[in-house]
Amino acid sequence: MKISLNWTRDYVKLDASVEEISRAITFLGFEVESVHVTGAPKLDHVVVGEILTRGKHPNADKLSVCTVDVGPAGGVKTIVCGAPNCDAGNRVLVALPGAVLPGDFQIKQSKIRGQSSDGMMCSADELGMEGDHSGLLLLPDRPALGLSIAQALPGGDTVFDVEITPNRPDCQSHLGLARELAAWFKLPLIYPQEKFRGDVSGAPVRTDLLHGVCVDDAEDCPLYSAFVIAGVKIGPSPAWLQERLKAVGLRPVNNVVDVGNYVLLETGQPLHAFDAKKLGGGEIVVRRAVDGEKITTLDGKERVLSDRMLVIADADKPVVIAGIMGGDNSGVSSDTTDLVLECAVFNRQSIRWTSRKLGLSSDSSYRYERGVDAHAALEAAYRAIDLILETAGGQVAGPRFLVGGTAPWQREIVVTHDFITERLGFDIPAADMRAAFESLELTVTREEPTTHPARGPAWTVSIPSWRDDLDRPIDLVEEVLRLYGTEKIPAAVVKSPGLLAEDDPIVVFNRRVTEYLVGHDFHECVNYTLRPAKEVATWVSAVAAQELALANPFVEDQSHLRPTLIAGLIEVLKLNQSRGVAVSRLAETGRIFVDSNGQNLECAAVGFIIAEPVAERSWRKREPADFYSAKHHVTALAAAAGVDLARQPLTADTGANGWQDGQSAAAGELTQQGWFARFGLLNLALAKSLGVEGKVYAGMFAILPEKLTSAVTRRRFSEFSLFPSALRDLAIVVDTAVAATQVQKALLKSARAAVGNSFAVENVGVFDVYQGAGLPEGKKSLAFSLVFRSAERTLTDDEVNAVFQKIQDDLAKMPDYQIRK
């Protein structure tokens, strides 16, 4: 809210500088967003002068040459001037050499068309002030010659734009903030003097203007009061009132409307004035609107209302959207003579809901939403009546209407000096604490010693009605600290006790996989979690695109939770490719969301892509990545989560969205194992349709957070033989569709059986895969290397040969496997 310093000074006699006041507001707990100074600027070398003579410039028709007396500031000067009103006898402001005017305009001794000039006489515009810029700013008050601009002109105003926190609706007003500043600067708070106190007993009764007020919905309108003021004369408000409103950015309208705004900004209580003659039936009904009911608000827009919205209506029609904005059918206009002044309290939620629904807010609705002090509402009405009578004349008429109201306010908090000190961690003297309360009008009604003699007193603090935010002893700790000054919290050594726990397993997992990937030349990326529906459907399924949708997305392309990290990485790939940046290895860790049997599961995930570096030319070619590169990395990532992928069944992909059939694979299942992995070549057609060039290999590992544990399984050392190994090679021809692991397992089983207990089969591994000439169509050859070793001795050829023969005999019995000779 905008706070005028001049205005604030009505309530607290501040003599601190703007900087000090700004600092005070800041450390009282309100952010000063900007400080705006109006009126004459404080400029050096700009002084009052009187034009003594005016003559024509010898070389220019439109210029004059004047002699100007600036008195003690330098005597008589010769100044060339182009203004039409530089007539002798006028007192004006003269910028002497050395002055710097707004816009960094430096005034120097100069020659203008051959005529020397000792400075410049100024227009309002040239001084950075509002006003007529067609001529010099004349000083009709004739201030003394040589006075500086600051002394010669009234000071203008300083306006602070202050952000008021939602817990302090009382500070949405000049009086409220003045109270805070009075407390900070230890100055008294001066309340406006009220003449009218609500008594209409002697006043004429004008039921012809208003004869009834009826509140249908007391819950949404706990208090409604209406006063009749007859015989007013609408006109412009006095200059002081206009100045105040203009200073805080409001446009003066007329005396009655301006008073309403003034009192709102002074007290925080919204008021509304009707033209009494426009109230149909001379009555006011506070009711819910009828669905579809319409009203044209003061801003000229027609609003369609619903039955959750509260309106102020007359006998026929709604005249105000309660607490938000008046209609154009009942407001005060130049020919208004009789007023009805409304002073009401409305339910915060109701106002907020209606304001949001209609997309309509006002100074009034803003304050109702945050809460007004129901106990002070009528005071604001009295204040407004005083000001209306003062500025628009007229007289208060009866009867007065008051519907609803609140129980008398009373709240007390008992707090001890010790309690506050324990929370703060440093000592503030008891007297200072008590003074802090009192300065905020938190009256201490009792002070008692506490049971322990060495300890400070206990206070019973009476809380005023406008401080509904203060409810508990802890709330008073903040009040004490605010006024003591948070800048004075003493320094201390940070407490650094031992660790109580380990880092969360997800954090450890993310750290491990990131370090692994970065160590393998991947660039870690961070992508948005929210993705477009189409992407989810493309990469996972149409079902996922339903399950993962937000109820209220903000923009269309960020409407769904991401089910994969790969799509985001592809986008990064594309961005870099399109910008001509060489890019290949990208990785990300983060949450993904997987729909599974009608429910969504939040997973910790890590994903990567390896793209062909299409754009980049290098002086030496490197081996390109392939399926097995992706497998290698996924295996390492799974291991970081404690999953040994080598022991898990892998399924080759067929028809998985996003992945290339026959070139990618998957392992694990969320609902079964609690994790899954997917890796291989991304679907080429998809990548191409996304605008990505070249082959992209990718991998992703995801795990339910609850499956990650920090438990460490201690490994045990196992003995290994120091004797040499014996090797035999064996090639087996199988159908191309047969998985290598299947053959390897069969071979291992057979080898173990053949060896028995005499020695060990250390390894059975594929060292060659062949398909093509020399083999029948649909067959492939897998060449295995068998490693035998004994723990006790060097193996002899004979015993190894015997075993090897046994294996071959065994395999010969298996029709699916042919030994390749």
Place this chain on the structure above:
Amino acid sequence: MQDQLSALLAKAAAELPAIKNRPDFESTKARYVGPNGELTALMKQMGAVPKEQRPAAGKLINEAKGQLQVHLDAALARIGDAEIAAQLGPAVDPTLASPDFGPGTQHPLTLVREEMCRILRKVGFTVADGPEVETEYYCFDALNTPSDHPARDAKDTFYFPTTARFGNVSKKVAEERYLLRTHTSSVQIRTMLKGEPPIRIVSPGRVYRRDTTDATHSANFHQLECLYVDKNVTVRDLKALLDYIFASLLGKETKTRFRPHYFGYTEPSFEVDLTASHLPKVKKPWIEIGGCGMVDPTVFEAVGYDPAVWSGYAFGMGLERLAMLLYGIDDIRYFYQNDLRFLKQFA
């Protein structure tokens, strides 16, 4: 014999330097000193030399043998050198760039997050984590945010349809809605509900606000929050922590200050400023970096801790904002575009 030996040596001296490889060398060597070699043949003639001439002849042969060996050794050494040279290929140009990709880079948000976690770990905080999909209870109710609070409005917070089910995100009450957490404070609630005080955690993570994306706003961003719960925790302790964090991060000369503020889940509450004159692209003497305060008793009550016994503080800040300050980045969107020219600047 001397003539024969001289001729033999002359021949060897002429032919050995021309030999290119090891097999040629071996066959040539065999022609001299092999079982059927020329020198071997001469040595065999020693038997026919008269006895009195034998010493002289033997000497001659030994000398010749020695000289031949010098030629052979030289030839072998030369072949060995040539072999190594062939294996090595031409000398490298060390100034050529490696054709390998890399090195990899950690994202600047990770770098900043990890640095903060390290600083906090030194003073007893461990890293906690929690779901990004949350419920109204953990994100708002337990944090003293009433149901009509504007932060909960569907204008500002992302919600899921009432039919949505998240199998591994627990609800407190069946009717509450799922949402995307608006702050990582929900991790504090889950941590406090799961464990017993004392508690010292730092919870970095992704949060979501329904907001227009521009240079300083992003639909998701990252926060880092600290929670300290123990007996006799004071405002002064909180200030000491903030002083410690930013002195560690930015140097001992960095100062922090508290400005009173309002948050529903802390009382008293503060905004934290730090001296920023030495930060890139910052022209103000103080810059706002986060919010903090003493945990509000209602929050303790919500998680079943007795506020008469336990006290604590919480501090939170935006990681993007911190990274932007530290590195002088002026647009938050850079973090989410992942242009490699950006990513490579911070590793």
